[in-house]
Amino acid sequence: MITKISAITILAFFLSIVLVIAEAKEETITLNIRGMACGQCAKRVEDELKKMDGVKEAKVNFEDAKAVIKIEKDKINAEQLSEAIIKMGFMVVKEKK
Numbered sequence: 001m002i003t004k005i006s007a008i009t010i011l012a013f014f015l016s017i018v019l020v021i022a023e024a025k026e027e028t029i030t031l032n033i034r035g036m037a038c039g040q041c042a043k044r045v046e047d048e049l050k051k052m053d054g055v056k057e058a059k060v061n062f063e064d065a066k067a068v069i070k071i072e073k074d075k076i077n078a079e080q081l082s083e084a085i086i087k088m089g090f091m092v093v094k095e096k097k
Contacts, residue, residue, distance in 0.1 A: 034091040
């Protein structure tokens with residue numbers, strides 16, 4: 001018979017596996033953006049990125065000229081994100097890790 005402690009341990013183990021699998025499908029991409037003139041530019045880029053399928057989170061900082069974007073790897077990639085930003089009229093430089 002499984003005790004409550006054993007059941008909780010087993011559940012915790014399976015939840016940790018699920019989290020590892022979910023993290024393997026996600027990636028955080030940092031892009032350097034050139035050409036933003038103000039905070040409104042950064043907000044516009046951030047809002048447009050958040051609308052894209054596969055983007056889980058997007059934070060664009062005007063002062064640092066960077067976008068940090070959390071994506072689902074099987075739905076979108078850095079090139080697609082860059083293309084979207086370029087279509088908005090900005091330049092993109094992918095940051096090396």
